[in-house]
Amino acid sequence: MSKSMIFSLNSEPLVASLSKQLDCPIGAYNSRDFPDGESYLRIQSKVKNCHCIVVADLSHPNEKYLPLIFLLDTLKDLGAKSVGLVAPYLSYMRQDKRFIDGEAITSKVFAQSLSNHIDYLVTVDPHLHRYHSLDEIYSVPNVVVQGAPLLANWLKGQPNLFLVGPDSESEQWISSIAKVSGHAYVIGQKNRQGDRDVEVRLPDLGAHEGQTAVIIDDVISSGHTILSCIEALKKYNVEEIKCAAVHGIFADGVDVRLIAAGLSELITTNSITHPSNAVDIAPILAEPILSCLAKLEGKP
Structure with a gap:
């Protein structure tokens, strides 16, 4: 299997544990905000032909979404073989229906948008209420892990x-x-x-x-x-x-x-x-991640 590298958007303790579980290095990048609030990002690790795993808890998602997209897409642009998202907490699952005329079904909008930037998704206990599975709104392979x-x-x-x-x-x-x-x-x-x-x-x-x-x-x-x-x-x-x-x-x-x-x-x-x-949830995340990577490599 091609080499893997794990990146943390905001989950350093979990990423440190997952790095040991998966026996893969932690990727380095530099990010900051410009005075006007726009983001700067530079990937410091070599990621060409590498399976990149991005770990991001998506609580309080509005402030995290753009930095996450910048990270995911830059990894792809730099030649990563795959970019998967491990979102232990997956947000925007609450609004799964138009309860009042004119409401946005934000769960669908969010899922469709995020699917455009990742090759697979691994998450823990998402709030599946009216949806039977994440496949109803996410268009990429996904694994739901039980906590x-x-x-x-x-x-x-x-x-x-x-x-x-x-x-x-x-x-x-x-x-x-x-x-x-x-x-x-x-x-x-x-x-x-x-x-x-x-x-x-x-x-x-x-x-x-x-x-x-x-x-x-x-x-x-x-x-x-x-x-x-x-x-x-x-x-x-x-x-x-x-x-x-x-x-x-x-x-x-x-x-x-x-x-x-x-x-x-x-x-x-x-x-x-x-x-x-x-x-520590790393032990229950490692196997699903490896399974997703094996499928990307065409292995059963």
């Missing part, structure tokens, strides 16, 4: 705890984690009036008296679902509450509010760089 097994492994062996899913949509996900980790779980009922107006109600927790509660979610964005979950658990006098999630966006600095609300531990993967990162 649940990593959370299950982190939980495995931890005694005297039970898992909490905030709503019915999370039940299938939570049950698969609980099956591997060996813990009991409960599922709440969520009533969402708006992005920041959420109420979670929990079933009777009498069977879990004296146990630690671990709230499990795929994404923590505004954090209001988790805050409501903490409040509901406190009504049952749960003394120790932890939270684990795959993606930690923590809009408006809500991570500080979560700790202040009573979390004893906040755990995320390094899909988005944050002090709460305690679970």
